[in-house]
Amino acid sequence: MDQRARLPASLPCANPTASLWQTPLADIADIQAPELPAVTDVVIVGSGITGAAIAWNLLSRAKSAGQQNHARLMNHATHQRVGARVLPPNRVVMLEARQACSGATGRNGGHTKAASYRSFLAHERALGSIEAACQIARMELANIREVHSFAKEHGIDCESRSCWTVDAIYDPDQWAHAHEAAEAMGKAMPGEDVSRYEFHTPEQVRERFHLEEGEVCGGISYEAGSISAYRFTIGVLKLCLDRGLSLETSTPATRISALEEADDEGHRWVVETPRGLIVAKEVVLATNGYTATVEPRFQGIIVPLRGQITAHRPGSGMPKDGLQMTYSFIYRDGYEYMVSKAEGSSHAGDIVMGGGLVKAPDLGLDEYGNSDDSTLNPVISKYLYGTTPRYFGSKKWGEDHPDGRVRKEWTGIMGFSPDGFPFVGEMPGRPGLWVSAGFQGHGMALCWLCGKALSEMMSGRDGEELRAWFPDAFRVSEERLLRRFDGVRHTPVDSRTEPRH
Structure with a gap:
């Protein structure tokens, strides 16, 4: 694993x-200005949900500040410190190496x-605090609810x-x-929605969730949802464009360096x-799984991991x-996750199934350190192809669609950290260089509010109000940057090692 983590x-x-979600492509997929802006307040590298959340919060705060302090901002074309606070930026450039949200x-x-129940006990042990x-x-x-609300x-x-989800x-x-x-969780957070779980017997799993009983021990259901994260993020980026964002696609950041001394207006990068x-x-x-490309301190710390997904036409x-629910299928060393596309959507009824990592040789070892999302792993492809009739049973699945079972298959690059937590905050000893990355394949439950938290920090609002809801464990620290990645434990009960998040 150490050798895989060290791959450049x-x-x-x-x-x-x-991906299925990127068909068709958004009309802003290839947007860029005729000339790249030479000077700006903030550069955001990456146009996924994290970058979009940060841009939205920075630009919205700038708009609000502009309405309240128009005269002052007219005299300060770029943000400056005012007492203990920082005026929000009014110029934000977002760089994307490929197409928008690609x-x-x-x-x-x-x-x-x-x-959350799957990591709760591990978090308590690791952090020493329930x-x-x-x-x-x-x-x-809260992150999930805010995404759907937005x-x-x-x-x-x-x-x-x-909707609700079920883990078989x-x-x-x-x-x-x-x-x-x-x-x-029920004892620690009595009466809270976050600790509301329902357990189901094998017979209930078969009858309520359309699954084949097989060797299933039971099911657990709770609040969740589904979304086209691509179309959501494109929508947020369009809102940001309306607020002055400069989105530059096909423009990778290849190197980031600090000036020896900031200029009179505070430009230093x-x-x-x-x-x-x-x-x-x-x-x-x-930049999630690609972060070490532009910030070498994350080499071997935020490690790329390639995941694979298929879209099945329903049997x-x-x-x-x-x-009407989403699903996960949990076994000893790993899991699959599944969403049925909602009625009224494109390819309604299609079943999006991802996972299968541990079914590859050496429990998927060669997928670690792999940032090539142009190819598929054929072993995982074969495994994912068979998941739907296996989990639902051949009778309940029925005959494959005349056009074939798999409509589309793709890969994507996630980012994993040594302790299982994202890195959010300012880099130690590098003022003005911020990061929000390393989401462990769990980004749709973390990215939106991590982006909001980072924008609060950047705006000088890193006080008790933020600390009341944003975990200290997610913050960037020198100590965390000294750890080294030694693998992901995909399940809280792992046959290979002691449980670790």
Whole structure:
């Protein structure tokens, strides 16, 4: 694993596989200005949900400040410190190596799902605090709810659906862990929605969730949702464009360096791209699995991991109106996750199934350190192809669609950290260089509020109000940057090692 983690990070490849969500491409997929801006307040590297969230919060705060302090801002074309606070930027440039939202956000499985019970006990052990574990669980559910609420409030057409999910569990130890964790959460957060779980017997799993009983131990259901993260993020980026964002696609950041001394207006960073240089006051890395490409301190710390997903046309025996819940299938060493595309969406009823990593040789070892999303792993392809009739049973699945079972298959690059937490905050000893990355394949339950938290920090609002909901465990620190990645434990009960998040 150490050898895989040390593989040099690379920029996103030029010809990635196309996800179901990216068909058709958005009308801003290839947007860029005739000339790259030479000077700006903030450069955000990455146009996924994290970069979009940061841009939205910075630009919205700038707009609000402009309305309240028009005269003052007219005299300060770029933001300056005012007492203990920082005036928000009014110039934000976003760089994207490929097309807009072409990374992990536009290539995920469509889930907005926390599964907080699966990491709760590990978080309590790692952090030495049950309250710290509760804070993470609360933030995950709040993040999911805020994403769906934002889509509704702003009329973003993105297949947003709040619903319940079910985890079908096929391993006795995982089943016992689920009961232990749910009980602990109920005691720690009595009466809160975040600790609301329902358990189901094998017979109920078969009858209520259309699954084949097989070797299933039972099921656990709770609040979740599904969404086209691609269309959601494109919608947010369009809102940001209306507020003055300069979105520059096909413009990778190839090097970021600090000036020896900031100029009179506070510009201190130089971002190099194939289209020229940009001088900025602050730079934000919203680059997830690619972060080490532009910030070498993350080499071997945020490690790329390639995931694989298929979209299955529904079999003839599946419900005609689609499945009304989302699913995960949990076994000893790993899991699959599944979303049925909602009625009224493109390819309604299609079943999006992701996972299968541990079915590859050496439990998927060669997928670590792999940032090539232009190809597929044939072993995982074969495994994912067989998941739907296996989990639902051949009779309930029925005959494959006349056009074939798999409509589309793709890969995407996630980012994993040594301790299982994202890195959010300012880089130690590098003022003005910020990061929000390393989401462990769990971005739809974390990215939106991590982006909001980072924008608060950048605006000088890093006080008790933020610390009340944002976990200290997520913050960038020198100590965390000294750790080294030694693998991901995909399940809280792992046959290979002691449980670790």
